[in-house]
Amino acid sequence: MTARTVRSVAAATLAAALIAVTAACSNPAGGSAAADTAVVGIANEPETLSPLLGYGKDGNSKIFDGLLTHDAQMRLRPALAVALPEVSADGLTYTYRLRQGVTFSDGRPFGAKDVVFTYRTILDAKTNNASKTELDAIADVREQGPDAVVFTLKYPYAPFAERTVLPIAPEHVAGRQDVNSGDFTTRPVGTGPYVLTGWSKGEKLSFAANPTYWGGAPAVKKFTMAVVKDDDVRATRLRSGELDAAILPPNLAKGFEKDEGRTTYTAKSFDYRNVTLPTHHNVTGDVAVRRALDLAVDRGAMVDRLLEGAGRPAYGPVPTDSPWFTAGTERAHDLPQAQRILDEAGWRPGADGIREKDGVRASFPLWYTSGDKIRQDHALAFASDAKKAGIEIKVEAGTWEVIEPRMKTDAVLAGGGSPADPDFDQYLLLKAALGGDGFNNMARYDNPVVDAALEDARRSADPAARKAAYNTVQRELVRNPGYVFLTHIDHLYVVGDRWTGPDGGPLTTQVEPHDHGLGAGPWWNVENWKPKQ
Template sequence: MTARTVRGAAAVTLATALTAAAAACSAPSQGGTGGTGAADSAVVGIASEPETLSPLLGYGKDGNSKIFDGLLTHDADMKLKPALAAALPEVSADGLTYTYRLRKGVKFSDGAPFGAKDVVFTYRTILDPGTNNPSRTELDAIGGVEAQGEDTVVFRLKYPYAPFAERTVLPIAPEHLAGRQDVNTGAFTTAPVGTGPYVLTAWSKGEKLSFKANPGYWGGEPAVKKFTMVVIKDDDVRATRLRSGELDAAILPPNLAKGFAGDKGRRTFAAKTFDYRTVTLPTHHPVTGDTAVRQALDVAVDRGAMVKGLLDGAGKPAYGPVPTDSPWFTAGTERTHDLGKARKILDDAGWKPGEDGIRTKDGVRASFPLWYTSGDKIRQDHALAFASDARKAGIEVKTEAGTWEVIEPRMKTDAVLAGGGSPADPDFDQYLLLTSSLGGDGFNNMAWYDNPAVDRALEDGRRSGDPASRKAAYDTVQRELVKNPGYVFLTHIDHLYVVNDKWTGTSTQVEPHDHGLGSGPWWNVETWKPKK
């Protein structure tokens, strides 16, 4: 939700306490192989696709991009490890200088050598205001980046940004190709070349992306030679095509994944995530902009019932962007479902029930639309449950389905069933979600949330290198969201995948909201091996 590549859609300190918690549970079965049936080929069903394949425009910024590599990458436990860098960075005592020594002998898939100039080109291009990268503010800490010879890159920061190393999982683009064309519209945006384990062979937008193994990959040629990602927005259709054998794997909502529980030839993976579902409460709407309405909705929703009834237990209640089992979560900010409290808040604020039970105040009816994306059953179910809970408090929520092209122009005044979440560091998601300066900036701060105390805390959390100070800053953010919720957070969702059991090495990581190409059991497809 924080960038256009997320449509469909990682601290070196506290976040390292997170575990992958990738619960892989074998399902008993009837057999059945999917896709091509060949162990050296994998066909997976995903729910959305990116708008671009250029890292200069935001693609793959959180890693696992298949076509590209970053300086660093994550292992199964979300710990940083070297990729294009030969080692983790050397960090100066003041936290302002990061030096990366690069891996030698790496080539792009077109045979051109990779070097420091490509790293400098990538970061400088993203930071250029003329580049249409919606996530540019994520690199705000960078004051400069320079090459020292062919195999050393030095980043100089404007302030000691604690999770900076996490930002360097960002994919590196080749200067010799991307630097010779328009960064926003050139051919590189749809036909990229990288150093990664796979090479893009075709992209039929709205249908599929096809890849082949890169024989010159510095990590060794993958055993899965052909990899195809089929874009299927409708959950039911994705499940049907998996069952018919057209797919080797797919992401599915809990109720559909449960239908494969008797299949011995497939495994179900439950990936723990930071992925939340939330309702935006735009400040520019006369109802959702009212603080009392926001507070009432925040306690009127029955989050526990949503986890149990909508997710089949595959998730947890959400009270903000941080999951309750994260070390960043602020204890005491949980909100209990309390319909009586919700009604009292509205009564005290002058919102009086009408004959039909819907409240009014100063001639304004407590009614507003709530949009969700067509074909997304999880969002639809959350929207309907939210509307039902809101009505019990006297607020009318009219649910509407549409594509992002329909929804986006309405986001300033209309509520949206949105998603987000990043496990790497609280800055990664919260800054884009809540800072007032990004209100209305595409999918950033969709609610136009404006809270000076939150703005100050977000800056403190971003600019401090001290873990305790950062924890205090994000505690402030979470407490302020209780006082004035610009969003009603509903659930954190576990991602469920059903995968044909014909490879070794399949697993999951703790996942962000943006999943599909980069996340899922295929996050490490380049290391899979056919079962003997």
Template structure:
């Protein structure tokens, strides 16, 4: 759950000052057109967020595409699994409890040491160790054990037939000979990693950039893009400005800013090739509002039900996203085969007001409802810089006010927001396309209530817990579909979050490269996603 950013209207002057300051003070990223880099072999991309750690043992790159590392498997352009460090897809036992991987021969880490089965065993066992600070450990709940058979074979044994287990083996593999000699949570490996991937980290200036160079030992062949830099620019407007100035070759942008680049062909300030490539990626990435059960207002079921139908999702897609997305009624997009038909919520402010009336929330003199001396008002936090989140927060507050609920939008850093999440609402995001278990369990299971950014609303519903457990533990597709149908129907009855939109990610790329493309993307759209998901295969356009 990263990159939740927005600006309040009251901060307009401050935002303008920050933009000017960033443009004046930030060093040009390595390799950009204005930075003197070789345009034939250097790429600089603008991203909104950066990880806290670069160690896969702590969760970095767990969904693949980490650039520094490889998993046993990887995703192709169509999100189908393909071999990476494994020589082939796994052999699965008839009972679904054993997965056997043969490893690709001749692979070395970037320091020249050989990659073996011992590194795979080390990686998974370390992640499963309770002493390791990996917030995603529960994603490997099905794993009973992992062992090496010689140097080239790894066998995973499961507790139960976990249907999407192979998807979990895109997780990057760490070198035992380096990471195993350090403190897993604080050692140098967390910021100076060594992997088998197509790139080597050459520098990380926190809050500014991550710089990479091509790995000459890469098993897939040394990339044509020799320098690859990710410039961390949290503010959308600053990112767009630096892209247009030539400091960046590509960037993720919200729809209103990306649209401007689509009209730039032939204009002053357009890239040397005369045009920009605009890439749209459909995604499972949703925006939602947490409704903390420990807040006296949002903890009331009637308030949650009313807010769930008071919001105008279609208007948000049309006006905030300019059509680049779709209404969200839960974590599953409406065009997914996992979506449960009939769980769409119609925008109905009249019914929302009736729900509140019937529950005893009566309008006060100022129009804001009151029940038992409690005013129907609560804060909604978001972080600064992301226009999409700003717009969603303000639109949600506007719709809520029409029902008689006051939502006070407030901006802050995650250091400010996180301690308040137990009682204060947050404009959040999430979503994973690989399997419904990947996102829904972390988001909704009561056992993870208050566990960092897992289950931020501290939602607890026994029927949802049972369905999530069944969906996770069954290998029968029909049983799993029924389980996730139950989850989606329960979210209509007992919303713990108001889901607003699923967002199509938009990227602008200097149109001088042959190779950029997009995949169906998760919530995270920074280091591992975007048109640079396959940057190691790019070639200069001839």
């Protein structure tokens, strides 16, 4: 999780509607009752369904569309725009021509005013969108007639077009409410292929096909996302037939490999698991402790044993097979070197083997989210590796409501990652000014060299200069880690063989970000699925 959005509670009327929809479309004996219905199990749900507060900012919302979208290969394609943007020679002006004849799900027309409203509202200081720094490059956005929008940038921002997959909200609905607490946050109206019919927080989100969708009415008419935070329970519900599909950790997905009528899909991702090392704790605030932990961890063993090979060691936010990865920043598992670093920094083993310095015991808590087996396994393995170096880690489980107030001083088994551009994840993860801003920079990492490099990379249009800046960031994370990165995880989805892709072939996945579940997985394009004949 890398950004905070406003928490809100679904209306009771939606919960009642959801119960009716779920009863009609779920068949515990064999998945969905109808060929045009799908029920999928996800691990997490959003805190809001308003794009003004951060929902769907990386694309693939089922309720909304952006100006652009991604295809299966993560290439940008037109959505509410009719073409990719026209970009001025100096890289400071982006012009989007808009699709005509598009309506919101309430029947009102979509137009340029809605695009301008969406971006201006997000950038408004009163809007509680912790991701608004991702749009920092925008100096102005304005209508150019009813069917075109022009963005003017403060500086050339190479990945700006990637930012325009952000969903567009209707001014005539959201503009008449409090942006942070109005009904739109739980009862959204969009131009997307589906309409929300019910949301019971912590249980289910239900959708019905939008019959007037500009891209054509979906063949899957009812789509339910069952929120099942516990991995074992999700697997059990899939096995019983209550779910048609689910995201599962590798060890549980393996149990479905030989099942007839089900297929496991592997999605490569930028999704990492890491441990925050809060600078405001008297143990993890010591750079020597952070460097030692970075070397004491056995990443290869985690990939082999915890992920059963479905992932890669992580040495930073960028996967090793990405062109943005900095060669030479790989860290081998080196327990003797970790112990030497601690010895030289004055952390000496006590009678029980746990180190001490100036009366401070080398001990700290590490939190993970309850029911998340992958995080639990990573936390326990990390604690075991740390103990061999003489550092005691007390592993605790809790909800985000329990964990968030403790993040200033307590370590967290966290995650993040974005495949679109390194700016999208690293700026929020590492920028000192964002420390303590919700789930941004959870460790409160403060490194002026990194801050300067992040700004240089963000403000340059030169690919070589951007690569050099991100090389600096990754090398600084070796010298002064604010986090210990553990693994990059492949996402595994088990899906019943009742549908085909839009061309009659198998379902597909994309390269995925950390935020998986709602818009990712094989259902990233559920609006294009076809029932198998």
